[in-house]
Amino acid sequence: MEIAVVGTGYVGLVTGTCFAETGNNVTCVDIDAAKVQRMKKGEIPIYEPHLDVLFERNIRENRLHFTTDLKQAVDKAQIIFLALPTPPGEDGSADLSYVLNVAKELGKIITEYKVIVDKSTVPVGTADKVKKAMLESFASTHGGSLNFGEGQGEAFDIVSNPEFLREGFAVDDFMKPDRVVIGTESERARKVMEELYKAFTRQGNPIIFMDERSAELTKYAANAFLATKISFMNEIANFCEKVGADVDMVRMGIGTDTRIGKRFLFPGIGYGGSCFPKDVQALYHSGIESSYEFKILKSVMKVNERQKTVLLGPILDYFNGSLSNITIALWGLAFKPDTDDIREAPALYMIEHLLEAGAKVIAYDPEAAENVQKQKGYNITYSKDQYAALDGADALLICTEWSAFRNPDFDKMSSLLKNKVIFDGRNLYELGKMKELGYYYKSIGRETIGIKESVRV
Numbered sequence: 001m002e003i004a005v006v007g008t009g010y011v012g013l014v015t016g017t018c019f020a021e022t023g024n025n026v027t028c029v030d031i032d033a034a035k036v037q038r039m040k041k042g043e044i045p046i047y048e049p050h051l052d053v054l055f056e057r058n059i060r061e062n063r064l065h066f067t068t069d070l071k072q073a074v075d076k077a078q079i080i081f082l083a084l085p086t087p088p089g090e091d092g093s094a095d096l097s098y099v100l101n102v103a104k105e106l107g108k109i110i111t112e113y114k115v116i117v118d119k120s121t122v123p124v125g126t127a128d129k130v131k132k133a134m135l136e137s138f139a140s141t142h143g144g145s146l147n148f149g150e151g152q153g154e155a156f157d158i159v160s161n162p163e164f165l166r167e168g169f170a171v172d173d174f175m176k177p178d179r180v181v182i183g184t185e186s187e188r189a190r191k192v193m194e195e196l197y198k199a200f201t202r203q204g205n206p207i208i209f210m211d212e213r214s215a216e217l218t219k220y221a222a223n224a225f226l227a228t229k230i231s232f233m234n235e236i237a238n239f240c241e242k243v244g245a246d247v248d249m250v251r252m253g254i255g256t257d258t259r260i261g262k263r264f265l266f267p268g269i270g271y272g273g274s275c276f277p278k279d280v281q282a283l284y285h286s287g288i289e290s291s292y293e294f295k296i297l298k299s300v301m302k303v304n305e306r307q308k309t310v311l312l313g314p315i316l317d318y319f320n321g322s323l324s325n326i327t328i329a330l331w332g333l334a335f336k337p338d339t340d341d342i343r344e345a346p347a348l349y350m351i352e353h354l355l356e357a358g359a360k361v362i363a364y365d366p367e368a369a370e371n372v373q374k375q376k377g378y379n380i381t382y383s384k385d386q387y388a389a390l391d392g393a394d395a396l397l398i399c400t401e402w403s404a405f406r407n408p409d410f411d412k413m414s415s416l417l418k419n420k421v422i423f424d425g426r427n428l429y430e431l432g433k434m435k436e437l438g439y440y441y442k443s444i445g446r447e448t449i450g451i452k453e454s455v456r457v
Contacts, residue, residue, distance in 0.1 A: 001024045005080075006082050007028075008028045016083075020058035028066050048338075049338050074106065088277075112155075113188075126216060131158045159183060161215070162215060167339040177201070179205055182207060220283040227280050231270075238310070268346075269399060269444065270305075270346045272336070284297045307346075330364070331363075332364075362383050362393060427443045431449055
């Protein structure tokens with residue numbers, strides 16, 4: 001099939017590349033001319049495991065193309081995917097201006113039947129808004145007719161096809177989806193989408209057809225539920241510390257219940273990224289607009305905001321309330337491992353508070369350091385090596401669970417750190433081992449190991 005993907009952010013680039021991998025001819029459109037030129041040369045603008053291999057192969061095989069010319073991409077496309085940003089506004093609602101502006105442009109330039117697919121995460125009712133914007137633009141351009149003449153049928157159909165991609169696993173998630181959700185009430189569009197996705201559901205995972213509004217809500221409901229699960233477990237972890245329970249034992253005890261499941265039960269310093277914070281806010285705001293208050297989601301947002309800096313208090317307590325002349329080594333800047341995405345990353349909240357308290361910060365991340373430097377410009381030191389970040393530091397703070405941090409050389413760490421002190425926001429290490437190694441070790445929802453000794457400053 002001929003496919004156009006409008007927007008080459010995280011979702012758009014993965015979508016376009018994976019469709020090209022299954023033999024489709026894909027043209028990705030972006031208004032950033034410099035970015036388009038880099039992609040034409042085979043330079044991938046995001047870090048996502050295994051995406052680079054598919055990206056380079058499909059450019060080489062002439063199935064994956066890039067342009068700034070929307071009309072050029074749309075003219076030959078049967079299906080047009082809208083993978084545009086929907087950032088939160090000041091009130092938390094999703095900003096649909098990018099989506100609707102492109103919809104207006106599409107209404108002007110289409111000259112034959114197209115399937116327009118909302119791939120962006122959008123509030124309930126967006127498909128209707130996209131259709132309205134396109135109809136108005138189409139009418140003014142094509143003389144008020146909804147079709148291209150007798151026997152040719154309607155000019156376009158709008159489909160909602162939410163993505164369920166996990167950063168770090170996006171290629172596998174797209175190529176081998178748990179399910180494909182397609183919202184359309186058009187039989188013509190349904191046949192087109194079913195044909196497109198056959199290549200991805202050969203193992204029997206379902207294509208679930210529904211109306212557009214239900215499809216839009218399905219994505220928000222999924223992310224909001226997972227965010228709720230994370231926040232609930234963080235609440236349990238905080239309570240464990242109050243009553244002397246071990247959250248790891250509780251997690252295993254409830255995770256074996258098939259009604260609950262094992263995933264998303266690991267406590268930590270909160271969720272971040274491009275999806276959960278934005279989608280929970282947007283769903284909550286959609287409820288307010290419809291005179292319905294999601295009280296659970298309101299609590300989820302409050303818990304997560306607090307959880308991002310839950311280790312700040314213990315750090316201040318350890319250093320007698322003052323971080324002046326204290327150097328904190330920080331491992332992990334991305335919101336999760338295997339990505340360079342720093343949107344709403346808990347590490348950034350910790351950095352801001354540590355700097356406000358007078359601390360010096362030396363940070364290391366395998367992929368995300370450059371993004372933090374470009375976007376935030378914090379007055380911190382960026383280390384190119386995880387151990388170099390520890391040299392002379394008063395304590396280590398772990399914010400992201402990269403695999404490289406899971407089994408470090410503790411002897412080397414001990415020789416570099418000024419004090420054998422670790423604040424672990426991701427519960428990477430066994431308590432018994434930390435006790436054996438003589439560390440002061442504060443994690444989430446578990447016993448604090450060691451006692452505070454005289455701090456060497």
